[in-house]
Amino acid sequence: MGKKILLEHENVPGIETFDVYRSKGGYASVEKALKTMTPDQVTEEVKTSGVRGRGGAGFPAGMKWSFLDRKSDKPRYLVCNADESEPGTFKDRYLMERIPHLLIEGMITSSYALGAKTSYIYVRGEYMYVIRILERAIEEARAAGFVGKNILGTDYSLELYVQPGAGAYICGEETALLESLEGKRGNPRLKPPFPAIAGLYASPTVVNNVETICAVVPIINNSGNAYSQIGIGKSTGTKLISASGHINKPGVYEIDLGLPVEEFIYSDEYCGGIWKGRKLKAVVAGGSSVPILPANLILKTAKGEPRLMSYESLSDGGFATGTMLGSGGFIVMDETACIVRNLWTFTRFYHHESCGQCSPCREGTGWMEKVLHRIEHGHGHMDDIDLLVDVAKKIEGNTICPLGDAAAWPVASAIRHFRDEFEYHVRFPEKVKNPKHFEIEPMEAALATAR
């Protein structure tokens, strides 16, 4: 087991309070950065660490920071993306609820590096109680001199605010988030310009995920180089994995990137195996948007090598036989899970959450939901399966933001790997009218009849 660096103190009683957090070495990164480092040195450490955006895109965070327009005479902003809404993902909520000061500390150190004088944490509105926890943490930090004017007696000042969302998955997309923070509908912006040049209030802005900003704390404390030694290859550091679905121990786990998927699923330290003594059928490894993989391909790559929990290994084989690490939302399905029905819930989600700006996404997600509803409820046609593939193809790559791709990939991959289940639904409409059909008739037997 690797050393936990974000969740090291997750079980310390009172760790949500400033005093206990401070007694465990909290806010050391702020002291180190403000008193002994220049902002550029902090940015360099983050670059050296190789930490990649933990919200899902996996873009190197230090690189993103270096794009920030530092010559502009406009104010610069750091905005934390705490709009966690990708189905299967709940790690940021856990971090903020358990160790709120880790995020506050990361925000201060990162804001200093970026030269931001005002920073915002945009939290999805449903997490209202988490917002209260963060606001209290900020007040405690302010009382201790870590937020506000002349932090620790230096000439660096920072105001830090929490902004609530109001229920919109799309606001996890960074430009939609900025629109929302400006008090508008969460419609993603056309890029360029990127937020680094014209973000919040048309000013240079960096938007980072909660976990990414938290990772800045150990990076500054122990050096970017030390952080880059953890993990494997270009997947440096640790990653929080939100594990859900048909496993014995759902929850948030901090792993060293590079951990074998098999160990993650079956070890008692993590998921503890498949529940009810059943067999593994499929996994959606990085939040609902990434391609689903059947058991054989999630445990081993097409080349027969053990699949690892890393950006590279999970995407090995491209979309034909691989997937993505994404947000680390690891959704496990046992042998009784109906792939079609699960996919229908995902597609319903994307249809509900499409902002409506781009017609391929607005219309396409609706069509996919309807066609899947029809198949799942025993009214499908064989042609529907290829129709779904066709609609998914027409959405992918044809929208302003990645929500279109996120809606298309689950559909394409489910049909790619589980086409026989879709055909079974069409051929045996009477059997699928019970939503638990595979539980009633074991999967293997059901599919044997289908053939």
Added chain:
Amino acid sequence: MSSDKPTFSTETLALVNRIIARYPEGRQKSALLPVLHLAQSEFGGWLSPATMDYVASLLSIKPIEVYEVATFYSMYNTEPVGNCLIEVCQTGPCWLRGSDDIVEHLEKKLGIKNGETTADGMFTLKTVECLGSCGTAPMLQCGAEYYENLTPEKAEELVDKLRASGQRSSYMKSARV
């Protein structure tokens, strides 16, 4: 408070001003989402046209700027809801752990269908999309509270508890903090 002439208390108005002060001058529109949350909580759990117009006047923006936002975000109710808005997550990870059963039992217990309000105006039942509680699924949200690791029995007990408390659910009030 009468719903046709909504007015915040002096205390809430002070809070609104503190919220506006979080943003640069001239950017008071940024306060729209937090102020709409306050308004919904104070004026009966939903945003009537009068409430939205009032918020527009507070922030010196056009009413249409409020309407378009209020209708975009799923947490804002643009029609009246019951005293307790029960929102059951139905997305994949919750479905895998039995959210269908929860909805079915709640429908039976409350005698209404998903999307409806009980005749006494006490409960509205609604299915919603992923609330970030997949590791503790199935779950429902009522006001600011998350009720996790649900079973049909636990969900039914919760209904009894909420009915007994008689309080209006609000996203703004959490017992946890």
